[in-house]
Amino acid sequence: MGTPDLSVIATAHSETVVCGPTMRSADLAVDAARARGYVVETIVALDGATEATRAYFEQPRFGHWVRWEFAEGDLGRVRNAAVARSGGRYVAFLDADDLYSENWLAEGVAALDAAAAEGRRVIAHPELNVMFDGGNSVLVHIDQASPLFTPYFAYLRNYHDSLCMTPREAHLTIPYVSRDIPNGLSFQDWQFSIETMAAGWEHILVRDTIIFKRRRDTSLGQESSNRRSIVRKLPAMAIDRVQDLARLGKASERA
């Protein structure tokens, strides 16, 4: 296999059978991408995996996935470590309980290639989030070019879903931070989103693609509140700088 176009990295810690639909959806999406001629490497990153999880992924059914074991104990750090070991031009993560739409990988690579051809530094996200399990709803993303985009929303929530397809360079220059230790929380995706926008990366939506998110009820309100206080401390979110966050063309102007 030559240099992969794409590294697909599924992360798991304690999940087992819930990964069945996840991995089936990933297989379909990988097959579709390969059918378009893209070279895809498939990786399961097991971070401090439980015995049950390790046993689950040792099934012959997953023989076509490389299994890497880590002991990072942190989603951000294991992602960073997996990126370092992977070889794709682009990286697509997958949480072990979510599902890709079949076309996500193929359309995502195509979108990133098209953007690169135009000289744009782009991170891709699915067009829709369809939430299931803990409540069914559809989340419509707003991309940075939309007139509805406002950087102030980044104070409140992560603008972009954690699921993205990213040029390797973005991950290497802006690695995920580790957990917010005092609060025991993880908000790596949110910070990654803000810091990439601040660095001039454009987040785009890939038409017709979907991430299906399994929503389990946790104390999201409290987490969200604590995270908001952390987000406010990011330099890009300073009250006198936030208005410039993600302004298209801003980063290139600065450069």
Added chain:
Amino acid sequence: MRQWASRVRPTAGADGPDVEETQGLASSVFERLRWCAHPRFYLAQLDEGERGRLGDEPGVEAVVKHYLEVGAPRGLRVSALFNPDWYADRLAEIGLAVPDGEVPFLHWLRTGWDRRVVPTPLFDPDWYLEHHPVLESHPRWILHHYLTRGCYQPQWVPSPAGRHHGGAADDGAARRQDPLFLPELLHRAVDHDLTRTSWLEEGVRAVLDRRRRLDDPALRTQIDIAADLEPGLHSPLRVELPTVAPPYAHPGTRMAEAATAAHSALGVDQVDTVVLVPHCRMSGAARVAGLFTDAARVAGGPDSVAVVSTDLPVFERPSLFPDDVRVLDLTRHVAGMAQPARRDVLHDLLQALRPARVVLINSLLGWQLVGERGEDVAGFADVGAYLFTWEIDEHGHRYGYPVGPFQQGLPHLSWVLFDSDRMRAELVDRYLMPAAARDRMIFLRNPIADFSVDVGGVLERRRAAGLPVRVLWAGRFDRQKRFDLVVDIARLRPDLEICAWGKPVLEDIDLDPDDLPPNIRLMGVYDGFDQLPLDEVDFLLYTSGWDGIPNVVLEGAQSGLPIVASAVGGVPEVVTPETGYPVAEVDDPAAYVAAIEALLADPAAAAARAAELRRQVHQLFDADDYRSRIAKLLAEGPMS
């Protein structure tokens, strides 16, 4: 312009038998227009001069008239629920169009309404009826319900894109015809041509577009494939699924922008002290806020203090504050926001200003913030406060900052200043404060005003000359100040000539100037106590039902006026039988008359008491002492 309104009547036949006209419109059409009119939305499309001519709250009638005369020919929108482009698209779907030269909105009122054409993306009649089946018996077109009720009440969800607002009720919304979604509609107004669309309408259209996208065969195929893999993914496209498109639907977006805009408007990145005031108008608290701000500014230097006005967009007496202290009217940044959004905007603003301390001086929003999020605020700043007095309702029950807000906020307050020692002692006793709390309760006299007047001897000269007895009363014509007692006193002693200065502020009493006794003269507002004709009156009458240490009493005292005063709150700390004529039976007009008669019976004794009072207040209520104690408090804390 009435002629113009008539000129645009070519489709008026849709109204059938209507013959009566109002401003050129058939009465039924005019009635629809009134239902649809949203004054604040219309004002937002006018320039400052036009808004000024219409006034802050012109009301529906004035706005409709202005719209017909001025707005309609210019293409302005008078209704937030009419979108001309959306209407044109819906008309086209039924093979119609607005004739050239006709105002689309008026065309809709005459023609589109009868054809049940919904002219806004904000309302979906099928959704509305499906989700509010109780409305199936509504006697009119269902849009009528949303227009006249639904858009003013939070429980009515009009569209699959949601309710369009934060969900808080607003009791005055229907009266003002301010739809609850108006703040969202006016959000980022400068980025939109409000005559055609808005942040909200664009957001809703984005949601609706995305919902339509869900019917796209390509997306449906993707969902079907995934649903085959994961049975939990059943029926994700049911119409009742909430669909959201942040950021437009998230009230926090407006809050974050408001906090940033307020910070920018203040024009300073960081300050040491933020003074929170409710507004600035004729009140003792406003004067104290000015005194404290001045003292803090002297202690910290230029740009060390900012004043934030939190509750009402009124700042009538800026001269009370130092010229070089920045004042922010936060109310214009949080207009239309429901709680707790306003509270949180204030929190975020304060956090951004990184002050060493935040000081509450009768700011309701400030007390709410400290009561509900005091731990957060105390995490980045010391919190201080002033407490002046209780309020008393019409049933005689006490309420106000010393009750709930103080109890809730106390754990987060580094110190509390009282201008009345009695008030301090009462709270310490009432709440059985332990030493740790008691030590943070500080009695500090406010300094007397910076003027030098001495009318000592005037009373004796006027009495010796046999002039009519002239009484000075000055203050707000509000329930607290008990002007009703003044009226009773005037009737009991028709020989008194009572000159009453001031104006109603809270407008919580009925005061009919034509129904006053002839010996009461309303003199109007005054700008500074020393500007009053103090050498043409015999004494000061003070009648408040409750108070702290009232400024007017201090100002009368420092001027050498004899004083007859209700012995409420902190007044007995100033007016005693040795220094004036305190009235213990504060509700009894006869008690005041008795005190007045005692004063008049011995002018020399009254003058002596006034002189003693003048000496005491000049000694005890000293400005330099006040400033140095504030500086010490700010530098060293309450234990200094």
